[in-house]
Amino acid sequence: MRRLPDAAARGKSITLDLEGETVPAVEGEPVACSLIATGESVLARSIKYHRARGPYCFSGACSHCLMRVDGVPNVYTCRTPARAGMKLERQNAYPSAKVDVFEAIDWFFPNGLDHHEMFAGVPVAEQVMAKVARQLAGLGLLPASPAPERMPVQTLRTRVALVGGGAAGLAAARVLASQGVSFLLFEREGFLGGRLAAGAPEPDAPKALDASALPSGSVRTRATVIGLYDDEAGRFLAVVADGPEGLRLLKVYAERFLLTPGGHPPMLPFENNDLPGVYAGRAASLLMRRYGVAPEVAALVGWGPELYALARLMEEHGTKVAAVVDLKGPVPSGAPAGATQGGEPKAHGRNEVSGFSYTNASGKRVKVDCDAVLVAVATSPSFELARQGGAKVEFDEAREVFAVVADADGRTEAKDLYVAGDVTGGRSAAEAAADGKRAAEALVGSLTGGQS
Amino acid sequence: MSKTLICSCEDVTAEDIRHAVSRGYSDVESVKRFTGFGTGICQGKGCLSAVAALLCKEKAQKPASLLPFTPRPPLYPTELSVLASMKVDESKPPVGGVPEELAVFPPTLRPEGPLPAKAKVVIIGGGIMGLALAYNLSLRGETDVVVLERGYLCAGASGRNGGGVRMQWGTSANIELAKRSIELMGRFARDMGINVWLRQGGYLFMARTKAVAERLERNVALHNKHGVPTRLLTVDEAREIVPGLSLAGARAASYNPEDGVIFPWPFLWGYANGCRKAGIKVETFTNVTGFETSDGLVRKVKTDRGDIACDTVVLASGAWSPEIAKMVGVKLPNEPHRHEILSTEPLKPFLSPLVSVLDSGLYFSQSMRGEIVGGMGDAKEPAGLNMGSTLRFVSRFSQALLEQMPDLGHVKVLRQWAGCYDVTPDNNPVLGRTPGLENLLQMSGFVGHGFMMAPAVAERMAGWMTTGESDELFTRFNLRRFQEGKLEREDMIIG
Numbered sequence: 047m048r049r050l051p052d053a054a055a056r057g058k059s060i061t062l063d064l065e066g067e068t069v070p071a072v073e074g075e076p077v078a079c080s081l082i083a084t085g086e087s088v089l090a091r092s093i094k095y096h097r098a099r100g101p102y103c104f105s106g107a108c109s110h111c112l113m114r115v116d117g118v119p120n121v122y123t124c125r126t127p128a129r130a131g132m133k134l135e136r137q138n139a140y141p142s143a144k145v146d147v148f149e150a151i152d153w154f155f156p157n158g159l160d161h162h163e164m165f166a167g168v169p170v171a172e173q174v175m176a177k178v179a180r181q182l183a184g185l186g187l188l189p190a191s192p193a194p195e196r197m198p199v200q201t202l203r204t205r206v207a208l209v210g211g212g213a214a215g216l217a218a219a220r221v222l223a224s225q226g227v228s229f230l231l232f233e234r235e236g237f238l239g240g241r242l243a244a245g246a247p248e249p250d251a252p253k254a255l256d257a258s259a260l261p262s263g264s265v266r267t268r269a270t271v272i273g274l275y276d277d278e279a280g281r282f283l284a285v286v287a288d289g290p291e292g293l294r295l296l297k298v299y300a301e302r303f304l305l306t307p308g309g310h311p312p313m314l315p316f317e318n319n320d321l322p323g324v325y326a327g328r329a330a331s332l333l334m335r336r337y338g339v340a341p342e343v344a345a346l347v348g349w350g351p352e353l354y355a356l357a358r359l360m361e362e363h364g365t366k367v368a369a370v371v372d373l374k375g376p377v378p379s380g381a382p383a384g385a386t387q388g389g390e391p392k393a394h395g396r397n398e399v400s401g402f403s404y405t406n407a408s409g410k411r412v413k414v415d416c417d418a419v420l421v422a423v424a425t426s427p428s429f430e431l432a433r434q435g436g437a438k439v440e441f442d443e444a445r446e447v448f449a450v451v452a453d454a455d456g457r458t459e460a461k462d463l464y465v466a467g468d469v470t471g472g473r474s475a476a477e478a479a480a481d482g483k484r485a486a487e488a489l490v491g492s493l494t495g496g497q498s
Numbered sequence: 499m500s501k502t503l504i505c506s507c508e509d510v511t512a513e514d515i516r517h518a519v520s521r522g523y524s525d526v527e528s529v530k531r532f533t534g535f536g537t538g539i540c541q542g543k544g545c546l547s548a549v550a551a552l553l554c555k556e557k558a559q560k561p562a563s564l565l566p567f568t569p570r571p572p573l574y575p576t577e578l579s580v581l582a583s584m585k586v587d588e589s590k591p592p593v594g595g596v597p598e599e600l601a602v603f604p605p606t607l608r609p610e611g612p613l614p615a616k617a618k619v620v621i622i623g624g625g626i627m628g629l630a631l632a633y634n635l636s637l638r639g640e641t642d643v644v645v646l647e648r649g650y651l652c653a654g655a656s657g658r659n660g661g662g663v664r665m666q667w668g669t670s671a672n673i674e675l676a677k678r679s680i681e682l683m684g685r686f687a688r689d690m691g692i693n694v695w696l697r698q699g700g701y702l703f704m705a706r707t708k709a710v711a712e713r714l715e716r717n718v719a720l721h722n723k724h725g726v727p728t729r730l731l732t733v734d735e736a737r738e739i740v741p742g743l744s745l746a747g748a749r750a751a752s753y754n755p756e757d758g759v760i761f762p763w764p765f766l767w768g769y770a771n772g773c774r775k776a777g778i779k780v781e782t783f784t785n786v787t788g789f790e791t792s793d794g795l796v797r798k799v800k801t802d803r804g805d806i807a808c809d810t811v812v813l814a815s816g817a818w819s820p821e822i823a824k825m826v827g828v829k830l831p832n833e834p835h836r837h838e839i840l841s842t843e844p845l846k847p848f849l850s851p852l853v854s855v856l857d858s859g860l861y862f863s864q865s866m867r868g869e870i871v872g873g874m875g876d877a878k879e880p881a882g883l884n885m886g887s888t889l890r891f892v893s894r895f896s897q898a899l900l901e902q903m904p905d906l907g908h909v910k911v912l913r914q915w916a917g918c919y920d921v922t923p924d925n926n927p928v929l930g931r932t933p934g935l936e937n938l939l940q941m942s943g944f945v946g947h948g949f950m951m952a953p954a955v956a957e958r959m960a961g962w963m964t965t966g967e968s969d970e971l972f973t974r975f976n977l978r979r980f981q982e983g984k985l986e987r988e989d990m991i992i993g
Contacts, residue, residue: 093538093844094509095501102506106574107543109507118908120539120575120843152499158511162532162764167688176695176866184846184868185539193579193907234574273571275889276594284572284889286580293580297889310543313504315512315552320503392500426547430569434596441564446551448566 047082047323047418050338050363060130065142073130075337076104077123078111081134083339087322087398089113089123091139093185094159095152098143098397100322104329106234107310110320112185113137119186124329127236137186144397148182197294204230206489207283207300209271209431212240213475214467214482215306216255221486223260227493230298231260232269232285237336240308241475244332246355246422251475269296274303274434281435281462302462302489305432306482309425309447309468314348317392319421323399327356327422340365341418345402347391348422349374351474356422357382368414371404388412393419424472432469436460445471456485464489504552505545507538515552524558525607525783526550528650530567531657531763539575539843541913542567563606568597570913571887575843579907582896584889591878595836595886595916603649607783608803614779616807618642619963620799622786622822623815625656626762626952627941629769629780631812634960636776643778644806646799648785648818651766655816656949658885658917660839660871660993662852662863663950664701664757665726668717668989669926671974672947673724678954683760686953690768694760695866700851701757702731702739703990704748704902710857711750713989718752728754740853742905759852759863762949789826795937796826810963812939817883817918819928819942828932831980832943833881833921837873837993838891840914844868853902859992860898870909873993874898881921887914919946923980925988927951929959930972939963940977946993 058073064086071080078101081089087100089111101111104124114135115121123134136143161179165171206222208215211233222229237243239254257265268288275284281303285296311326313319325333327348333339343366346357357370361382375387387407394401394413403413427449429439437458438451449471456464466485467478502512510533518524518532526549529535535549536542546566553559572581619635621628624647632645651657663683665676686694705711714730721728731751737743739753770780781803790798790805798805815822817834845868852863862872874895892914900907920943922928928943941959944951955971962969979985 092506092509095499097501097509099506103544107540109539112539119845120910152501156499156501158501158514158517160514160517162692162767164693166691166693167685169688172687172693176693176697179695180697180847180866183866184844186843187846188848189905189908191908192905193577196579196583199584270574272573272576273596273887273889275571275596275887277888277890278590278593286574286576293577295580295583297584310540313506313544313548315502315504315548317500317502320501320506426543428543428573429566430573433566433569434571436598439566441550441554441561441566443554443561446554447547448550448564 047087047339047341049083050340056337060128062128063131063133065135071128074127077115077126077128077132077134078104079333079337079339080128081123088143090137091143091146091148092320093138095155096138096146096148097152097320098322099320100398102324102329103311103326104332105311105326108313114186117190119189194292197291199295199297201297201299202230203299204228205300205493206302206304207298208232209283209303209305210240210307211238211265211267212306212308212467213242213252213478217252217479217482218304218306218466218486219260219264220255221483221490223264225490227490229264231265232271232283233265233267234270236268238265238267241328244335245328245475246331246352246359248351248355248475252479271431274431301493302464303435304464304466304485304489305469306465306467307428307431307469309427309472312423312426314421314423319393321393321395321399322397323395323417324393324419324421327352327420328425330418330420331356331359334359334363341416342366343368343416344418344420345369345371345414345416346420346422347371347373347404350424350472352424353422354378354381354385356420357385368416369402369404425468427469427471429469432458432463432465435463437463437465442471447471454484455488456481457488504548505535505538507540508534510535512552515549516556519553519556519558524553525563525650526553526565527567527653529553531652536567539912541570560606563604565604570915571596572911575910575912577908577910578896578900581892581911582900584893586890586894588878591880592876592888592890595884595888597886599885602785603783609781609783613781613784613801613804613806614644617644618808619810619812620806620808621645621812621814622799623647623813623818624651624780624782625654625814625816626765626949627816627956628812628814629766629773630952630956631814631941631959632778633769633772634956635964636773636778638960638964640964641777645773645778645780646784646786646801647780647782650782651770652763655917655920656766657763658839658915659762659949660861660863660873661759661762661865662701662861663760664754666701666703666717666721666728666752666754666757666990668713668720669986670720670724671971672988673721673726675951675954677724677726678957679950679952680756682953682957686765686768690772692764692768692771694764694768696758696760697866698756698758700739700753700755702736702851702853703752704745704853704855705750706747706855706857708749714750714752714856717990721754726754727756728752739851740849742903743853744902744904753851757852759865761866786822786825791826791935794934796935810937810939812941814941816942816948817920819920826935826938828935828938830928830942831923832928834883834918835879835881835921836884836916837875837919837946838887838914838916839871839873840892840895840911842870843910843912845909854992855898855902856990856992858898860895860902861992862899869912872899875993883918885916885918887916920948921945924985925991926986927975928977930976933978945991
């Protein structure tokens with residue numbers, strides 16, 4: 047990974063303290079982004095096998111980028127804005143994440159280890175194993191200091207609570223605004239738009255919407271919804287809002303909940319899929335579009351329109367695309383030259399990606415050199431809140447994901463709960479926006495007592 | 499070393515998933531528990547669909563049987579300090595809870611073979627009690643036994659508890675049972691071939707009010723009488739055992755180094771494997787729908803997979819026992835009460851014992867995996883089979899934990915869940931024959947500590963059932979005591 051040579055300055059240049067070394071960074075950019083842009087690809091060692099880990103999803107949906115930040119363990123560096131002088135430490139490694147003696151565990155158990163049966167009932171060995179296992183288990187040391195006093199919880203009431211400001215959520219917000227229905231939209235990122243702003247551009251995608259186009263005070267960014275709970279006063283979202291005063295817990299009661307949280311970049315099981323340098327496709331497009339950070343040479347693997355859109359985005363910005371391997375195929379017309387159907391992908395490299403191989407249509411192994419493997423598959427619907435709210439979730443065999451069951455207007459089994467967009471299964475941004483619009487219209491129609 | 503990771507938080511490989519299937523664990527909830535996938539920092543966001551797709555491809559499950567494991571709040575790791583910022587009105591009872599549990603598991607998950615038409619013993623409930631009893635019956639030569647379980651193994655309280663095991667109790671009966679249980683747990687791996695990770699880091703109890711402190715002191719004397727090495731601690735001694743522990747407001751503390759924590763799930767798998775090896779049928783995803791009785795005896799147990807004629811029925815359904823008993827016209831005094839619990843991010847070892855404040859019921863320990871696991875009872879919790887999670891609980895718990903361990907504010911909660919205690923009027927179990935239905939044996943009412951009592955209780959019960967010799971346990975804790983008013987109350991209940 048590197049910063050694109052023609053990238054405009056996107057923030058103030060600062061430095062971070064990485065285990066005593068001074069490394070350059072851009073203020074406000076995710077810490078993990080600054081680190082990989084300077085060539086620091088190994089950020090941690092994994093919990094059991096001590097395998098090298100670098101950031102993967104840039105979405106808080108894996109654990110590859112966790113570091114100790116300013117004395118706090120297990121911090122998602124993909125979601126933590128860089129601040130001058132920040133103290134970063136890699137975790138779970140001895141003596142260092144680059145050379146970790148416990149990596150021996152990975153080699154000692156090439157076929158995995160069954161902790162249920164290992165040394166079970168073997169005198170002495172089982173006691174020794176229990177002691178060793180306890181010392182090796184866990185990720186991160188205790189926080190260095192107590193947490194600051196938090197602001198008291200804030201209770202908000204609105205007619206419609208919207209979760210997620212991507213294509214579907216923004217289209218829904220536009221409907222609610224135009225019909226004069228009060229709403230609050232919560233977006234986990236610091237920006238609106240989801241894949242409209244950070245994904246690989248799709249030809250027919252609608253334009254991202256600026257918060258200023260929506261009623262003032264109706265949009266909260268850097269606001270993470272952690273649960274859809276209920277209590278004596280009704281159903282509410284629990285939200286952790288990150289603001290100038292620190293983290294603050296919000297309770298948001300609403301008459302209707304419209305969930306448009308999109309999906310999580312999934313792990314695609316293939317050999318060495320956890321090697322630093324393997325990135326989720328959505329992470330790669332985010333890094334390219336928002337921070338001007340991209341691989342020199344990338345191999346792309348996955349399926350569906352996002353695979354090809356990502357290949358185009360990479361090529362347009364000067365990343366050499368060494369392979370585009372469609373695991374499902376067939377390769378559609380208009381695909382970038384060299385795209386091919388293949389299988390059995392594998393990432394190569396010692397502590398970071400140096401190559402990628404796959405089996406081509408005629409059964410031959412093909413290997414290419416690259417510094418990144420980008421995994422572009424449909425996201426895994428973020429069905430959690432909907433399920434907590436009483437919606438049904440089913441496995442979609444064709445798409446290989448769990449998705450929320452809803453009718454065409456986003457109605458779920460729970461009367462006050464609507465869903466739209468990727469949470470119902472992977473679709474294009476244009477379709478997600480159309481879903482969001484329809485769900486918002488149906489939702490407004492279900493409100494009693496008129497609009498306010 | 500080349501590996502194919504499917505859950506990279508917990509380093510679970512695709513091969514590990516296949517291994518779980520080969521061991522008979524193929525529904526998503528069981529695969530999660532057996533392999534640990536989805537239990538790490540991301541809580542399955544990146545891996546759950548991939549695991550389901552693999553189970554589907556390998557034909558381990560039909561698509562209709564693939565359900566996501568229950569998504570637990572919080573959706574993203576959340577600091578204790580943030581959760582503690584919500585004030586809770588303790589004078590009002592808790593309302594609600596998410597997500598709703600499945601009332602019935604999909605019928606497609608049911609085993610395909612038929613149930614036996616008859617069996618000597620039918621045990622209702624495949625939790626720790628039922629499985630331990632079945633296994634102990636097999637040791638005594640009785641293998642014509644069927645165990646019926648409505649969900650997967652670990653679906654009930656046996657799979658939802660914090661894994662604490664202790665000898666510090668308030669009555670002689672419980673102290674003796676717990677002592678024997680912990681002894682059996684110590685050799686479980688040798689007997690059953692599966693690790694249960696018993697770690698004897700002790701239990702440290704604290705008391706804040708005079709009355710509770712006096713009770714603690716009285717109980718310590720009782721423990722010593724039974725050979726349990728509990729001792730009263732000074733403030734300095736307590737701090738030495740748990741660095742960072744605040745003892746502000748504590749009037750007394752007791753500590754037994756031989757108490758500890760275990761990993762609950764493999765107990766069930768170990769007993770179930772032992773049963774199956776002996777020829778006992780353990781039938782999961784099977785619901786009891788009714789009974790056939792005549793002449794003061796249960797003749798048949800009816801299920802949604804057919805009826806089983808039997809000589810003896812054992813009711814070991816934990817918090818579901820009153821519901822099942824009602825089907826046969828028996829009224830149990832038991833009531834289910836939700837108890838909530840949570841788990842944090844895994845940290846390197848820093849906490850040796852399980853710490854509990856006896857006044858509030860707060861308890862917390864560090865699991866072998868490094869997570870802080872803890873809960874706290876809610877005096878206002880209404881009766882009912884509610885297993886939903888509340889923000890109220892995580893807030894109350896976070897406040898109480900930070901009061902004892904003020905340095906943990908930045909530690910993040912990964913998931914919260916709930917299980918039901920099976921509560922009786924005197925906090926003691928219901929055992930023995932049922933008046934009016936002599937071949938219906940009771941094995942319930944363990945008030946949140948059934949898990950740790952099961953090995954010893956099952957051993958005694960199997961002996962009593964197969965030899966016909968009398969055992970005072972089954973008279974002392976018989977249902978009759980509630981009519982006769984001979985109640986001896988257990989007062990060391992926490993959680």
